[in-house]
Amino acid sequence: MHLTSERRLDDGVLERAFTLGEIPGILWTPGPVSAPAPAPLILLGHPPLGLRTMYPRLAARARHSAAEGFATATVELPGSGDRPRLPAVERARADLRGAMEAGEPVSDETVDALVLPLVDKAVPEWRAALDALLSLPEVGGPVGYSGGVISIGIRLAVVEPRIVAAGLFAGSLVPRAMFEEARQVTVPLHVLLQWDDEGNDRQAALDLFDAFGSTEKSLHAHMGGHTGVPRYAGDAAARFFARHLK
């Protein structure tokens, strides 16, 4: 891991850009008064829109978490931002857009082609990032995963034993195969659902919540569309992580 830049934000949070091989990432650590060192870590998931596009929302989540004493980090997803495009995923994305514009149902094949290669490629990268991040003296465990592409969160929760709690957003298309993986998830889960999410099938989201193998899992459903998550939902997620990571 190479640190490429750092700056102190006005609330004392230290923001550091890094690269892990070719993969850019960002680490935020709380100011010295807000947290013991090493601070527990939350990995910030995000949709595949590129870190630059997502930066304002990610930084807001990072500052909120830092105020609660958490370090946070994120890395660019495969095929996003300045990383090389994944041609098969780009084709699937075009198919998805075509189906949605035509008002047609999205086929299972399109969902699989869109999501599964991303999961397969991203999850080892996030685990490698975790190795590097946990080697820093100011970052400790336990580790939580929050938000982003839900299938990446599911796979990480299954394969990465250092993740002890996950906050997931049931707001993206989920391949059928991921329902089987969901049954293998055992860590405490906090699942958000936007009740009228225009790009998401509510029944599929409820079925996915039901499938999770965790004995502690909560579903918080709120009114509104994909981007209408209310502010108090973020507060509830913060309390979930405080319960499990502190």
Place this chain on the structure above:
Amino acid sequence: MHLTSERRLDDGVLERAFTLGEIPGILWTPGPVSAPAPAPLILLGHPPLGLRTMYPRLAARARHSAAEGFATATVELPGSGDRPRLPAVERARADLRGAMEAGEPVSDETVDALVLPLVDKAVPEWRAALDALLSLPEVGGPVGYSGGVISIGIRLAVVEPRIVAAGLFAGSLVPRAMFEEARQVTVPLHVLLQWDDEGNDRQAALDLFDAFGSTEKSLHAHMGGHTGVPRYAGDAAARFFARHLK
């Protein structure tokens, strides 16, 4: 309203028993340091098992609310505790028990006979209690309704304009007619659902949540059976009332 007894609990909460005509009730008000006077009021709903049986759980909710600055009050339901039985409701309860013991589905007629007379009789009583409670100098508005028989909460939210927020527990049988009333509810709602509630139809609970007309409504579903509501669910409900009643 006649105050029949009062005592100061160890956390400073003043607990007063009262009668409203033939109906017994309890009022809890915060100690003077915890709250401004008049304190906002939360009506504590409960299942029809009698106030004496429910007292420990009600008192725990009352103390929790008092620590947040809320007055709370409850009254005995028609046909419960020392109040005269309602023969038609008793027959329906026997039918319900018979169906559940035989592993048979509960008929719509049984649900209607069990719940609708209770709603019709209880709601005017709770409104009369509200008149009396709000006449006390230490109790103010706004008013919230919390828990208990969900159909009573629905009807109260529709007909009683002084109720500005409701926390409901989707854990009891709901007559079909109440789904229509649910569409008329417009106050902010916080709905709890136990995902594996043995006495409750999960899909019906989700349909009811969908039916509510409120633009602000949240569903918090947790793992476990009817009595397995986790402690942190109570904290989340408290924050809901703090947002809307303060």
